[in-house]
Amino acid sequence: MTNDRSDLRLTFAQGEPLTLSAHRLRAACKCAHCTRARIDNTFPATFEFLSITDVVPQGHFGINIAFSDGHARGIYPWSYLRAIAAA
Numbered sequence: 885m886t887n888d889r890s891d892l893r894l895t896f897a898q899g900e901p902l903t904l905s906a907h908r909l910r911a912a913c914k915c916a917h918c919t920r921a922r923i924d925n926t927f928p929a930t931f932e933f934l935s936i937t938d939v940v941p942q943g944h945f946g947i948n949i950a951f952s953d954g955h956a957r958g959i960y961p962w963s964y965l966r967a968i969a970a971a
């Protein structure tokens with residue numbers, strides 16, 4: 885995480901490190917709540933002034949990210965984080 889917690893920096897054993905912004909990660913959340921909100925068209929178009937409040941490792945699978953808007957349900961597999969960065 886950067887000092888202001890607005891970005892997440894990931895370093896892998898192989899390949900280039902990734903930097904992903906909090907709002908980009910939040911917008912890419914695939915949890916059931918966010919998926920439902922997208923279907924209902926209530927998912928926010930933007931997430932400004934958002935920061936990362938916590939990052940919890942989920943074994944070899946990926947990480948769980950908590951955001952300053954109180955949302956902490958998203959699990960981000962490593963492959964998905966790479967896909968977000970490459971998009």
Ligand SMILES: [Zn+2]
Pocket residue numbers: 913914915916917918919955957958
């Ligand atoms: Zn979510």
